[in-house]
Amino acid sequence: MDINTVPVPTRIIIERTFGPFPQNKLFGLETMLSQLHDLFEKGDSNIIGVWGQGGVGKTTLLHVFNNDLEKKVHEYMVVIFIEVSNSDMLNTVEIQQTISEKLNLPWNDAEPIAKRARFLVRALARKRFVILLDDVRRKFRLEDVGIPTPDTNSQSKLILTSRYREVCFQMKSQRSLIEMQILGNDASWELFLSKLSKETSVAVQSLGSQTREYAMKIAQSCGGLPLALNVIGTAVACLEEGQWRSAADAIATNMNNINGVDEMFGRLKYSYDRLTPTQKQCFLYCILFPEHGSISKEQLVDYWLAEGLLLNGSGKGYQIIRRLVSACLLQASGSMSSKVKMHHIIRQLGFWLVSKSDAYFLVQPGQALDNAPSVGEWKEATRISIMSNNITELSFSPKCKNVTTLLIQNNPNLNKMSYGFFRNMATLKVLDLSHTAITSLPDCKTLVALEHLNLSHTHIVRLPEHLWLLKELRHLDLSVTIALEDTLNNCSKLHKLKVLNLFRSHYGIRHVDNLNLDSLKELQFFGITIYAEDVLKKLNMPRPLAKSTHRLNLKYCAEMQSIKISDLKHMEHLEELYVESCYDLNTVVADAELTTSHLQFLTLSVLPSLEIVVVAPMPHNIQYIRKLIISHCPRLLNITWVRRLRLLERLVISHCDGVLEIVEDEEQYGEQMKMQDHASDEQEDHAMVETSRNDTGQSDFPKLRLIVLTGLKKLRSICKPREFPCLETLRVEDCPNLGSIPLSCTHNYGKLKQICGSVDWWEKLQWENREEVAYLDSKYFIPI
Numbered sequence: 001m002d003i004n005t006v007p008v009p010t011r012i013i014i015e016r017t018f019g020p021f022p023q024n025k026l027f028g029l030e031t032m033l034s035q036l037h038d039l040f041e042k043g044d045s046n047i048i049g050v051w052g053q054g055g056v057g058k059t060t061l062l063h064v065f066n067n068d069l070e071k072k073v074h075e076y077m078v079v080i081f082i083e084v085s086n087s088d089m090l091n092t093v094e095i096q097q098t099i100s101e102k103l104n105l106p107w108n109d110a111e112p113i114a115k116r117a118r119f120l121v122r123a124l125a126r127k128r129f130v131i132l133l134d135d136v137r138r139k140f141r142l143e144d145v146g147i148p149t150p151d152t153n154s155q156s157k158l159i160l161t162s163r164y165r166e167v168c169f170q171m172k173s174q175r176s177l178i179e180m181q182i183l184g185n186d187a188s189w190e191l192f193l194s195k196l197s198k199e200t201s202v203a204v205q206s207l208g209s210q211t212r213e214y215a216m217k218i219a220q221s222c223g224g225l226p227l228a229l230n231v232i233g234t235a236v237a238c239l240e241e242g243q244w245r246s247a248a249d250a251i252a253t254n255m256n257n258i259n260g261v262d263e264m265f266g267r268l269k270y271s272y273d274r275l276t277p278t279q280k281q282c283f284l285y286c287i288l289f290p291e292h293g294s295i296s297k298e299q300l301v302d303y304w305l306a307e308g309l310l311l312n313g314s315g316k317g318y319q320i321i322r323r324l325v326s327a328c329l330l331q332a333s334g335s336m337s338s339k340v341k342m343h344h345i346i347r348q349l350g351f352w353l354v355s356k357s358d359a360y361f362l363v364q365p366g367q368a369l370d371n372a373p374s375v376g377e378w379k380e381a382t383r384i385s386i387m388s389n390n391i392t393e394l395s396f397s398p399k400c401k402n403v404t405t406l407l408i409q410n411n412p413n414l415n416k417m418s419y420g421f422f423r424n425m426a427t428l429k430v431l432d433l434s435h436t437a438i439t440s441l442p443d444c445k446t447l448v449a450l451e452h453l454n455l456s457h458t459h460i461v462r463l464p465e466h467l468w469l470l471k472e473l474r475h476l477d478l479s480v481t482i483a484l485e486d487t488l489n490n491c492s493k494l495h496k497l498k499v500l501n502l503f504r505s506h507y508g509i510r511h512v513d514n515l516n517l518d519s520l521k522e523l524q525f526f527g528i529t530i531y532a533e534d535v536l537k538k539l540n541m542p543r544p545l546a547k548s549t550h551r552l553n554l555k556y557c558a559e560m561q562s563i564k565i566s567d568l569k570h571m572e573h574l575e576e577l578y579v580e581s582c583y584d585l586n587t588v589v590a591d592a593e594l595t596t597s598h599l600q601f602l603t604l605s606v607l608p609s610l611e612i613v614v615v616a617p618m619p620h621n622i623q624y625i626r627k628l629i630i631s632h633c634p635r636l637l638n639i640t641w642v643r644r645l646r647l648l649e650r651l652v653i654s655h656c657d658g659v660l661e662i663v664e665d666e667e668q669y670g671e672q673m674k675m676q677d678h679a680s681d682e683q684e685d686h687a688m689v690e691t692s693r694n695d696t697g698q699s700d701f702p703k704l705r706l707i708v709l710t711g712l713k714k715l716r717s718i719c720k721p722r723e724f725p726c727l728e729t730l731r732v733e734d735c736p737n738l739g740s741i742p743l744s745c746t747h748n749y750g751k752l753k754q755i756c757g758s759v760d761w762w763e764k765l766q767w768e769n770r771e772e773v774a775y776l777d778s779k780y781f782i783p784i
Helices: 029-040 058-071 092-103 111-127 165-170 185-195 198-204 210-221 226-235 241-256 265-275 277-286 297-307 312-324 343-355 532-539 544-549 640-644 666-679 759-763 769-781
Strands: 048-051 079-082 129-134 157-162 175-181 329-333 336-341 361-363 383-385 405-407 429-431 450-453 473-478 498-502 525-530 547-557 563-566 574-578 587-590 603-606 612-615 627-631 650-654 707-710 729-733 754-755 781-783
Touching: 029 048, 029 058, 029 157, 029 175, 048 058, 048 165, 058 079, 058 129, 058 157, 079 092, 092 111, 111 781, 157 165, 157 185, 165 175, 165 781, 185 210, 185 226, 198 210, 210 226, 210 241, 226 265, 226 383, 265 343, 277 297, 277 343, 277 361, 277 383, 277 405, 297 312, 297 336, 297 429, 297 450, 297 473, 312 336, 343 361, 525 532, 525 544, 544 547, 612 640, 754 759, 769 781
Parallel strands: 048 157, 048 175, 079 129, 129 157, 361 383, 383 405, 405 429, 429 450, 450 473, 473 498, 498 525, 525 547, 547 574, 563 587, 574 603, 587 612, 603 627, 627 650, 650 707, 707 729, 729 754, 754 781
Antiparallel strands: 329 336
8 A cells, every 4th residue: 555545644723713812813913923933934943932021912922823823734733722821830730631632632630640741741742743832930841741842853843922031041942032012003003993893993083083082092001012902992892972082081090090000900990890780790700710721601600690690590691701701801711612711911900900899809729728828818808719729627717707709629638627617607608619528517507698509529428417507508519429428308408409419429319208309499400319210210200300300320229120211201401321330230221212312421330230232223312422431341242332322422431341342343233233123122124224334324433532442351343444534532451352443544534633552552453554554653653
């Protein structure tokens, strides 16, 4: 075979929206962009630094350059944009998560940082990469986070931005350095006009218009900083002719009253002043989160609801998020539509605004604190955030009579809280202790105003005896509480609950009489762990509790021999089903679709008797599954039925000792499916078609992005070579008898990014063509 016929590897380039804020074209950055391209093309410029003051357009330049790589022909296989923004404390885990996500590598929370860094270095070292690091505050060693230092031999590149020239020097970019300049008058005016509505822009540019004079005054006050021009331009975008003078006066007044604080805050405050009172409070709430990383929209809205900032449900909250994004006070978080982020200067604006108000926020998230702030700092606080630190104990009883939000989550070593910790918090509405190591909740009967309580991913053993006194509680999350033994019947007495999540909790419903939650008339989201088949039957009755069920965990259901997905028809909003440790279960049936199913995530784990999974031809009950995990099911011989999961994106199979092949040959599969269709009382016309096409007449696995195979001792084959149009990652660990992989130059796998496995396994694989293995080895293989 001619090596030139092998498919060309697809480059991994993540398209970015321009700048910290969306814009359609460059304004005044053309020269610096050209300079960056010139340095990039030079063979000896492997590390390039871009520095300049905050808001001057460094991030915009980096985003535009990222998108330029997509338009030009380059040989770089991987281009990754990483928002460091580390508040002087490097968030190594988040950087590693970004790299792993862009490479589509599986993530293991338990893996040590240093071990993961070594793996990522090996993964990237085998590729020609471009890493874009935005907003580096301090020097750090690239290898410590998982980035190999690029050199001339590797021909890889690293571009970083920083507010500090010396940081660029320390990161070894002194030979290739760009200083960002503020925009000139013409570029500033052009950018400012671009933010106005069409009608307003025409009015402003009219010859002799007094409006033009005031508009130019406002634009000039922004000092050539793109950030200020974006925010202020958006704020005045639709002003009418008679409003421009007062706007110019307001911005000038704000500037004059700053008393030594960065002048930009005064300019930006005008945009804030145009928000409604509720929108202002929601904006200020965002500064409680760490500077680095993103903020979940769903989490924000849940907190706002509990704080009483929203009166009309979550829909209003998402409208406010859109308003803050359109005002350039929040940003969309890359490709993640479920998250937003806040520019570091806008966050400082928020702190400045709070300092000018009657409120006092104690905000120290993500700062690697070993100890909590002193008790005196808590006293006057209205909102407190010490999330994402290394705090181990809270052994005092703070007197904070005005606090409404307390965010302590993601302190993984926190295991001690004083009994009277909540004694003086009668106004508290939001309490988040998730992802901590606490084993009990301090006395909480004083928390009479509490509406949102998150104890998920903690080691709590039982709920406090008096939790039922928290009559205002609307959101209670107890998911993945691995030690929870008893709720002391508290939940059924919390009549205002809208969210109750016990999914994958150690505590579950064992007896029919304990499923006494019909008193929760307001319940909208229910996650539950069930330990008995008769409890499942009671839950799955046509009543509101079933309709509210979004997540279902079946565990230790003795004597339950089969599950028929259609029997869960009254759980019409069920999104996730997790079946584990049901030792007698031998059959799972996904039969013909009778009702609309929303099931997207299915896990089958520790099912020693499971032999048969029957999946009907389309349409069927699990047709919308996007992620499938099967582990420790020793009697399963294959999972050929996954061919019928048209939307499947992630497939993880581990420690299934009986699996000989993942997908059987089509002829064997057709005979097996006919037998299974007959066994499950399906009609005889459910015949299988030939070749690698399923019963819809379409190619198999059209959406599959990830395959992970672990500890499959007898596995001989995945499947015959076929189309994998979306496959990005194949990871194989401890599968000693797997002698081939289903990739061939005659089939489409154009989105492939990496094949991960041991060197011994890789070298023993059988290939029809040695040129192809050499190509795959050089372009895709990553040793683990």
